[in-house]
Amino acid sequence: xxxxxxxxxxxxxxxxxxxxxxxxxxxxxxxxxxxxxxxxxxxxxxxxxxxxxxxxxxxxxxxxxxxxxxxxxxxxxxxxxxxxxxxxxxxxxxxxxxxxxxxxxxxxxxxxxxxxxxxxxxxxxxxxxxxxxxxxxxxxxxxxxxxxxxxxxxxxxxxxxxxxxxxxxxxxxxxxxxxxxxxxxxxxxxxxxxxxxxxxxxxxxxxxxxxxxxxxxxxxxxxxxxxxxxxxxxxxxxxxxxxxxxxxxxxxxxxxxxxxxxxxxxxxxxxxxxxxxxxxxxxxxxxxxxxxxxxxxxxxxxxxxxxxxxxxxxxxxxxxxxxxxxxxxxxxxxxxxxxxxxxxxxxxxxxxxxxxxxxxxxxxxxxxxxxxxxxxxxxxxxxx
Amino acid sequence: xxxxxxxxxxxxxxxxxxxxxxxxxxxxxxxxxxxxxxxxxxxxxxxxxxxxxxxxxxxxxxxxxxxxxxxxxxxxxxxxxxxxxxxxxxxxxxxxxxxxxxxxxxxxxxxxxxxxxxxxxxxxxxxxxxxxxxxxxxxxxxxxxxxxxxxxxxxxxxxxxxxxxxxxxxxxxxxxxxxxxxxxxxxxxxxxxxxxxxxxxxxxxxxxxx
Amino acid sequence: xxxxxxxxxxxxxxxxxxxxxxxxxxxxxxxxxxxxxxxxxxxxxxxxxxxxxxxxxxxxxxxxxxxxxxxxxxxxxxxxxxxxxxxxxxxxxxxxxxxxxxxxxxxxxxxxxxxxxxxxxxxxxxxxxxxxxxxxxxxxxxxxxxxxxxxxxxxxxxxxxxxxxxxxxxxxxxxxxxxxxxxxxxxxxxxxxxxxxxxxxxxxxxxxxxxxxx
Numbered sequence: 001x002x003x004x005x006x007x008x009x010x011x012x013x014x015x016x017x018x019x020x021x022x023x024x025x026x027x028x029x030x031x032x033x034x035x036x037x038x039x040x041x042x043x044x045x046x047x048x049x050x051x052x053x054x055x056x057x058x059x060x061x062x063x064x065x066x067x068x069x070x071x072x073x074x075x076x077x078x079x080x081x082x083x084x085x086x087x088x089x090x091x092x093x094x095x096x097x098x099x100x101x102x103x104x105x106x107x108x109x110x111x112x113x114x115x116x117x118x119x120x121x122x123x124x125x126x127x128x129x130x131x132x133x134x135x136x137x138x139x140x141x142x143x144x145x146x147x148x149x150x151x152x153x154x155x156x157x158x159x160x161x162x163x164x165x166x167x168x169x170x171x172x173x174x175x176x177x178x179x180x181x182x183x184x185x186x187x188x189x190x191x192x193x194x195x196x197x198x199x200x201x202x203x204x205x206x207x208x209x210x211x212x213x214x215x216x217x218x219x220x221x222x223x224x225x226x227x228x229x230x231x232x233x234x235x236x237x238x239x240x241x242x243x244x245x246x247x248x249x250x251x252x253x254x255x256x257x258x259x260x261x262x263x264x265x266x267x268x269x270x271x272x273x274x275x276x277x278x279x280x281x282x283x284x285x286x287x288x289x290x291x292x293x294x295x296x297x298x299x300x301x302x303x304x305x306x307x308x309x310x311x312x313x314x315x316x317x318x319x320x321x322x323x324x325x326x327x328x329x330x331x332x333x334x335x336x337x338x339x340x341x342x343x344x345x346x347x348x349x350x351x352x353x354x355x356x357x358x359x360x361x362x363x364x365x366x367x368x369x370x371x372x373x374x375x376x377x378x379x380x381x382x383x384x
Numbered sequence: 385x386x387x388x389x390x391x392x393x394x395x396x397x398x399x400x401x402x403x404x405x406x407x408x409x410x411x412x413x414x415x416x417x418x419x420x421x422x423x424x425x426x427x428x429x430x431x432x433x434x435x436x437x438x439x440x441x442x443x444x445x446x447x448x449x450x451x452x453x454x455x456x457x458x459x460x461x462x463x464x465x466x467x468x469x470x471x472x473x474x475x476x477x478x479x480x481x482x483x484x485x486x487x488x489x490x491x492x493x494x495x496x497x498x499x500x501x502x503x504x505x506x507x508x509x510x511x512x513x514x515x516x517x518x519x520x521x522x523x524x525x526x527x528x529x530x531x532x533x534x535x536x537x538x539x540x541x542x543x544x545x546x547x548x549x550x551x552x553x554x555x556x557x558x559x560x561x562x563x564x565x566x567x568x569x570x571x572x573x574x575x576x577x578x579x580x581x582x583x584x585x586x587x588x589x590x591x592x593x594x
Numbered sequence: 595x596x597x598x599x600x601x602x603x604x605x606x607x608x609x610x611x612x613x614x615x616x617x618x619x620x621x622x623x624x625x626x627x628x629x630x631x632x633x634x635x636x637x638x639x640x641x642x643x644x645x646x647x648x649x650x651x652x653x654x655x656x657x658x659x660x661x662x663x664x665x666x667x668x669x670x671x672x673x674x675x676x677x678x679x680x681x682x683x684x685x686x687x688x689x690x691x692x693x694x695x696x697x698x699x700x701x702x703x704x705x706x707x708x709x710x711x712x713x714x715x716x717x718x719x720x721x722x723x724x725x726x727x728x729x730x731x732x733x734x735x736x737x738x739x740x741x742x743x744x745x746x747x748x749x750x751x752x753x754x755x756x757x758x759x760x761x762x763x764x765x766x767x768x769x770x771x772x773x774x775x776x777x778x779x780x781x782x783x784x785x786x787x788x789x790x791x792x793x794x795x796x797x798x799x800x801x802x803x804x805x806x807x808x
Contacts, residue, residue, distance in 0.1 A: 007735040009759065029472055032421050032451035036428070037469055057765035058469040059425055062502030065775060069501070078498065084426035103622030148436040166426065166523060228651050228704050231739020242704060244652075249707045315621020318655065318700050318714055329655055331700070334621065346655040346700075351739050380425055383466075383765060468767050501795075503774050503781050504766065569771040571782035 008229045010358045013050045022050055025365070029058045033136045033369045036379030040356075040368065047364045052357045056350075059383040067343035072098055072173070072310050075343060080167040082328075082345060083381045085125050088117040088158070089323045091171035096252060097319030097330035098173045102312035104305050109298040110175035111254045115291050116188060117158070117170070118321075119284040123195060124151040125324035126235075126277040126284075127202070129376040133274060134206065136373045137215055143206065150198050153191050160184060173310065174302030185295060192288045199281055207278070216270035220359040220371035223268060230354045234326030235280060236375060239265035239272035246322035253321075258290045270374040277376075311338050318346075325349055325376060345384055349377035406545045413483065414445070414540040417533075420456035420480070421449040424463025427490035430523040431462045439526040444533055453479040458536070460529075461515075464492035464499055465506040467572050474564045477513045482553035482560070485540075487532055488515045491522045498522065511576040513562055598626040601715060604648065605638055612638050617718060627698070627716035632730050635719055636757070639736040642701065642715070649705040650715055653737035656699050658747035660776045662724065663693035695721045695753050697730055699740070721753060724776075732758035750775035 028039035037058035043051035063082065067075040079094045080087035092114055099106065106114075128151060131144035155165040160181055162168040170177050206212055222232070227240040237244055245262045247255040263279035265272030312334045320329035326348025333342035352375050360368050387395075387402050395402055423431055434441045435449065450456040453476045465473055477486070488509055491497030496507035509515065516539060519532045543551045552558040562580065565572040598616060605614050605628075613631030630638055642650045670687045700714040721728045732755035734740045744755045745764040752773035755761055763770065772779055783798060 008738045029469060030422065030476055037424055057504075057763075057767070058466060058472075059464060060466055060468065060504045060765040061425075061464050061499040062504055062774070063499075065503065066499065066501060081426055081498070084429060100623040100625075101621050144432075145437050148433060149438070152433070152436075152438050165525070166429065226738070229738045230741075231653055231737065233654075244704050244707050313621055315619050315623065317619075317621055317623035317625060318716070319623075320654070327654060329700070331655055331657055331698070333659065342657075342659045344655070344657040346657075350742055354738060354741055501781070503779070507784060567767045567769055569769060571784060575782075575784045 008226050010361060013361055027368070028055075033373065035132065035373070035377055038377075038379055038382070040372070042360075042365065042368065044365055047366075049360045049363055049365060049368060052360045052368070054353055054356055056353075056379065056382050059379045061380075061384065063384040064343050064345065067340060069339060071338045072312070072340060073307065075340070076171070077167065077169045079345075080169055081380055082347070082384060083323065083325060083349070083378045084166060085128060085378060086121045086324050087166060087168045088121045088162075088170060089321060090328065091168065092118055093319065093321045093323060093328040094330050095171040095173055096321055097317055097332050098312070100319045101315065101317035101332050101334055102173065102305075102310075104174040104302045106175055106302060107299050108254075108296050110300045112291055112295045113176050113180065113300065114171065115253055115255065115258075116288060116295075117161070117168075119287050119291070120154050120157065120188070120191075122284045122324045123281045124154045126281045127151060127198075129324075130202065130206070130274060130277055133270075133370070133373040133376075134212070136369050137212065143202065146198070146202060150195070153194075157184070157188055157191060160187070172301060172305070172307065174305030176300045179300055185292060188288075189292055192285060192292065195285050195288075196282070199278060199285070203278060207275070212274070213271060215367075215370060216274060216374075218267070218269055219363060219367050220270045220374060221268050222355060222359055226355060226358065227268070231351045232326070232355060233348055234322075234324070234352065234376075235273055235276045236326070236352055238263065239276045240268035241265055246320060246327055250320065255287075258287045260284075260287050270370055273374045273376075309338065311336060316342075320346065323348060325378065325381065326352055328381075345381075347381040347384060349375075349379075349381040353377060353382065406543075409545060410541045410543060414537040416445045416447070417457045417485070417536065417540075418455070419446050419449050419458040419460050420453055420476075421451045422459055422461065422476070424461065424465065424469070425492065427462035427492070427523040430526055431460055431489065431529060434526040434529045439530065441530065441533065444530065444537070446533065453477075454481060456480060457483065458485045458487065460487045460489050461493040461509050462489040462523075464497060465509050466504045467506050467567065468504065470506045470509075470512065470572060471564050471567065473509060474512050474562055478561050478564070483551055485516045485536055486513060487517045487519065487529075487536060489519045489521075489529060489532070490524055491520060494518045494520065506572070511581050512565060514580055598628060598715070601642075601648065602628060604645070605641065608641050608645070609634065609637055614638060623713070625713045625716055627718050629718045629720070632719055635717075635731045636733065636736060639717070639733050643736055649703045650701040651737075652702045652704045653733070653739045654700045654702055654714065656697065656733070656740045656743035656747065658751035658753055658775070659696040659698060660724070660751055661693050661696060662777045663690050665689075666691050693724045695724055695728060695751055697744075697747060697753055699733060699737075701737075724752075728752055729754045729756055731756055732761075734758050749773070752776065 023044040025042045025044060026039055027042055029037040039055040041053045041055060042049055063078050079090040082090050127147035131147035134143040135141055158168055159165045161184060162170040222240045224240045224242050227237050228242055241264055243262060243264055260283045263276050265276055314334055314336045316333040318329055318331045320327050328348055329346035331344040332340050335341040359371050392402055488494050493509050496505050499505045500507055517532045517536050519528050521528055602614060602616055612634035615629050617627045617629050619626050642648055665688055667686055667688050669684050671684055697719045699717040702714055719730050721730055730753055732744055734744055744758055747753050748761055749763040749765050750773060
């Protein structure tokens with residue numbers, strides 16, 4: 001078969017001098033900076049990376065197999081544990097896929113609640129990602145402390161709404177699980193009013209910081225055509241300059257009603273990814289301000305949907321949302337019974353790791369940790 | 385020979401501090417337990433949140449989380465242990481220096497948790513290494529982790545220095561290195577370490593358990 | 595984006611010898627798929643990616659599905675000799691529909707992302723059977739995003755992708771020998787002393803109790 005088309009493979013790098021031996025280092029699975037149990041087999045020529053192969057599966061918890069023996073509803077708590085920072089967006093992605101499969105409609109009030117919780121999740125995820133990135137850069141915890149301080153405020157809101165800080169299990173097929181508590185929207189408004197000041201504070205400390213700029217500008221560059229071909233999504237793709245935000249492309253939920261911009265980067269390096277996350281957090285605050293103004297009254301569940309004994313018709317569906325890490329999709333095949341025949345999670349973190357080798361080749365080994373941190377992965381999603 | 389608490393307080397008011405060797409030895413040990421940075425899964429995020437400003441674990445003595453097992457006293461197993469990861473966990477435990485303690489945080493570390501029926505999930509880390517404190521929860525709240533830490537401190541405090549109940553590091557014959565399981569074609573070999581996780585002694589188990 | 599029928603027509607126009615057929619999806623999502631013949635799959639895939647009008651340059655999801663063989667009972671009209679005359683008699687015939695493994699790809703277009711969309715373009719490829727003829731061409735040279743996902747399909751289902759640059763296990767360890775996501779996979783026997791045993795687990799704990807398994 002003639003391979004006349006363009007195929008994007010990483011370049012093969014040779015050691016610098018004849019007869020030089022390569023140092024092979026296994027970074028992980030127990031490593032302070034690898035965001036979990038992840039291993040990279042790195043071949044080094046001095047300080048330069050010549051080859052990098054990621055190894056994962058250390059957190060492979062058989063989510064897809066368990067979901068085949070569980071009902072559709074019973075798989076919902078497991079989706080919390082995929083990207084364990086952002087359980088509410090995981091829930092929404094799964095609920096969206098099932099609603100596509102079964103043809104369910106979501107009432108207005110539930111749509112507003114979904115948008116509010118998703119944008120709060122996005123803000124706390126980006127703040128934590130920046131905090132962890134700076135910790136790996138050597139800032140030893142201070143930006144992380146600031147980020148977690150805001151995160152605690154948002155987690156308090158989630159706890160009041162859903163009963164749990166992290167594993168919320170809140171979305172249902174056709175709406176949300178439980179009605180908003182009294183006064184919750186006012187509390188959200190108080191938190192949202194304080195968020196611009198927090199982002200300003202973080203930016204004042206970090207954006208113009210010489211060490212951050214020196215260590216991250218020009219490091220880990222990702223070109224847009226490789227990014228598209230490798231299936232990168234999320235802030236990494238937009239930092240490379242490709243305008244693709246599923247909230248604007250798929251028009252899911254009620255995002256069309258809110259005015260918000262999609263920030264794009266110029267260079268595709270670590271600094272751009274950091275800036276994109278800050279700017280996206282600001283845009284999320286804008287969406288929240290607009291959404292909080294007019295949350296309508298009404299039911300929060302589709303009256304046609306059944307909680308127990310849910311048996312969608314035979315068929316399949318693929319539903320996706322713009323999760324904070326990228327495109328989170330669920331592919332479901334139904335055979336008419338109460339359990340899915342095939343339940344597949346399309347994990348953004350795993351696909352975003354496809355180009356880890358390309359970005360790290362030729363860089364110093366100290367930058368590998370930073371590049372890896374800027375991809376912002378969660379092992380629960382990579383390994384499922 | 386311990387001194388009565390009332391007498392101790394009276395003497396303390398006079399400026400005289402009386403204690404026993406085991407009390408002061410354990411006081412020093414329990415107030416400076418340094419955990420190892422070992423987050424596996426979702427519980428790791430709650431562990432990090434416990435060390436952050438709101439629930440500060442450092443005020444209990446867990447000042448620094450050391451990445452190296454040689455410098456750590458406590459391994460908080462936070463998250464699901466898979467069969468792919470299990471040999472590394474046991475290896476890390478072997479590399480820690482005595483005295484060392486293990487907290488199994490979360491349902492997954494105790495027994496496999498919600499993922500118990502998975503083919504790659506190890507159904508509890510206490511199959512291979514001895515665990516001192518188990519914390520139920522999925523994930524347990526930061527307050528629960530602090531409570532577990534205080535329970536561990538109470539346990540350390542109650543350890544006598546001599547006698548049959550003495551801790552492992554003062555016992556020359558105690559088992560120091562635990563065997564590391566191998567990854568075979570279908571499962572781990574051996575699937576469980578019987579010295580650490582013995583079969584229950586009761587002769588008549590209940591109807592529906594083994 | 596166009597509907598599946600329009601894309602099928604475009605493929606047939608560009609590559610007339612490629613075997614592509616439409617597979618309808620009865621659910622309300624109406625995401626119909628195109629089943630590709632493995633011999634021409636890479637050519638069709640590169641056409642879909644490089645065509646200026648379609649520009650399906652983003653492969654979002656690549657996954658495997660296991661369809662085990664199933665027994666089908668049918669009523670068939672058979673001519674038989676009854677009382678010396680040929681009559682048509684209905685007989686119930688049992689036959690076994692062979693099982694196969696399937697690889698499913700979901701494609702989107704990032705270049706034309708802001709046009710009217712109608713759902714992903716779904717491609718499917720089937721292996722010949724589940725036991726020894728499990729090869730399919732790899733679409734990694736066309737879309738790099740399939741690299742890790744095809745490794746995962748190989749690891750968990752057992753489909754061997756020819757042309758994949760680095761086909762080895764990704765989630766399970768290298769010495770592992772089964773393909774766990776198949777429907778007939780048997781879990782290793784490592785349950786003991788469940789407080790609320792039921793179904794399979796109850797059977798196994800009964801065997802442990804009886805001393806059948808050590």
